[in-house]
Amino acid sequence: MLARQGYAFARVDSITPEAIHVTPGPRVLVRSLALIADSISTDGLQTGWATREGAPLAPEALAADLERLAEALRWRGYADARIEPLAGVAGTPPGYEVTIRVREGRREPIGxxxxxxxxxxxxxxxxxxxxxxxxxxxxxxxxxxxxxxxxxxxxxxxxxxxxxxxxxxxxxxxxxxxxSGPPGRADVVLGYLPPAAGQSGQVVGSGRVELLGPFGGGRALSLSLDRNPGLASRFSASARDPFVFGLPLAAAVAFEGESRDSTYNRQRLRGEVGARLGASVRAALTLAGESVQPGRAGARIGLDGLPRVRRSSAGFVGVALRYDDTDAPLAPRRGLQIATLVEQGVRTRGAAPEAPTPTRFSQQRLDVSARGYLPLAGRLVGAAGADAQLILNARGLDSGGGLIGADEGELIRYGGATSLRGYDEDALLGDAVGRLLAEARFLLGGDAFAFAFGDLGVVRRPPLAGEPGETRVLPGYGLGAQLDTGLGLVRLTYALNPDLPAARGKVHIGLGVGL
Missing domain, CATH: 3.10.20.310 (membrane protein fhac)
Structure with a gap:
């Protein structure tokens, strides 16, 4: 023990039944520490060492430092490097002079x-x-x-x-x-919306099936179906290949079809090609097409002489950037995630009674999401974030001489368990929507945690069908939990807003099962 503290000349003088008498002698510290290599730079090779000048020389610490040095050399390509330590005591007062010689040899390729x-x-x-x-x-x-x-x-x-x-x-x-996780995953989310405005309670939900690595190349295929209040539903399918034709390029294609009772049908097709710019960053170029077909209710003429929804088609090109530097995919404790998509396109609206010729104009779209995670104390983790979506139409006159305005079939649907909690699924409509969110999470072990949350949403609805626009600020709050059960990962939320009594919150239950 004394030797580990630097008393290299400690000796036992005598031993009696009552005590052991020891003379520690002078304390010997590391006077000099030299790391010498045959031909490579040694910069950074001593990072994290316990052995250093002015400290005692502990054999266990030196052995650990030499193993750390060997590992660092292996990761520089010198897998067969030899390390030759030499230590001696010299000087007055005595001190250790330590020399570590590195015979790196030749660099070895990874086979x-x-x-x-x-x-x-x-x-x-x-x-x-x-x-x-x-x-x-x-x-x-x-x-x-x-x-x-x-x-x-x-x-x-x-x-x-x-x-x-x-x-x-x-x-x-x-x-x-x-x-390895399961080769596939099935997720089911069910929600109950309490009675409101004379209507009975409604069950909403979504289902998703995803196949992971079906051909051994990290590829993924997924199908999902959402059922929202009324007769609204959404179907989507996507496929992704992380290395197209063996190149360091990822490609993905996705289709989404949405039917909103008798108001409109909307189809979207998107493709992207991207690459990793580092362990945490991905960039991609996107190409998207969209078409909107009005239903019977959507074709009715409004106060402005135009149908509620006009037939339209659009094409967009965009740039996506994603950053993910978190320590766990399902229950992060620390890190940052950012995803952005900027699109520029051209939309063509079909003719209408007040616009006898098609209207063609430019349109821009922005989608941004950010999440940050930070340990607070013990098992408590804080999570904060922001989401924003924005649609901008070109300013000017359409072919009928009127200002280019908004169309319901082109706007963003917002609200529900995956966007603004405490509000009905997709019940909010706008050309600019967003929220700030904060969560306090108490870790239960593994990927499980309980949490309290607060959302602050903003929805801007432009003038539609002769009705004035408005901007609403919408807070939401509640409790939830993510539990790792024998069936799979279960996520529960109970969400409220200031207009709801505590007993009439929005309930959502999600179950993820490995296939």
Missing amino acids: RVAITGGSRVTDRFAARASGVRLGAPLDGITPEAVRRSVRASGAFAAVGQPTLARDADGTLVLQIPVE
Whole structure:
């Protein structure tokens, strides 16, 4: 014990039944510490060392520091580097002079990337997802960067710390331990909206089925169906390939069809091609098309002489940027997520009684979402965020001589469990919508937590069918929990707004089951 504290010359003088008499002698500290390599820079190789000048020389700490040094050299490409430590005592007062010699040798290329614990991916996908070039030495990439890169692929439930090892034939292998999730996932969300305005209570819900890595390449396929109040429903399907034709490019295509009773039908088709700009950043170019067909109610003429919904079609090009630097996908404790989509397009509206020729104009759309997570105290985690969606039409006159105005079939539907909690699903309509949110989460272990939340929403509805526009500020609040059960992940929320009594809140229950 005394030696670990720097008393290298401590000796036992005598031992009696009552005591052990020890002479500690002078305390010997590390006077000099030199790290010398044959040909490489040693900058950064001593980061985090417990052994340092002016401190005692503890054999266990030095052994741990040398293992950390060997690991750092392996991740610089020197898998067979030899480390030769030499320590001696000299001077008055005595001090340790420590020299660590590094014989780095030649750089070794990575021959293979192996996923351990996952059986639904190929070695080729593993190499692409890791960001490592096969046949080339590691060039300063860190184990954490590899782990984050593989986790960002979305193909695994959890990713451990990568290690380097030798194959039976001597090939250098990058091993990445993972925890495979189920090959697919089914999510069902049911909600109950209490009676209001003379109407009986309503059940709303959505269902989603997703296949993960069906062909061993990290690809994903999904189908979803939403049923909202009234006769409104939405169907969507999407497919994603993280490495198109073996290139470091991700591609996705999605279709969405929406039917809103007899008001309108709307179809959207979107495609995107993007690339990762780092372990946490993705950028993509998008191309989207949209068409709106009025129903019987939507074709009725309003006070402004125009139908409530005009037939229209539009095309958009856009840029998407996504940043995800969180420590867990389902229950983050720390980190930041940002997603943005900016689109520029042209829309053509069909002829109407007050606009006898089609109207063509430019239109811009913006969609922004941000979330931040921070540990507060013990098991308490704070979450905060903001969402915003905006539609801008070109200013000017349409072909009938009137100002280009808003159309109900083109606007944003807002409200409900996934947007503004405490309000009916998609009950709010506007060309600019958004919310600020805050949550206090109490961690229950794993991906489970209980939370209290508050939302502050803003919805701007433009003038429609001769009726004036308005801007509303809409607060919502409530309680919820995310529970990890034998059936799967269950999410419960009870949401209110100032116009609802406490006993008539909006209830939503979501269940996610692995297939």
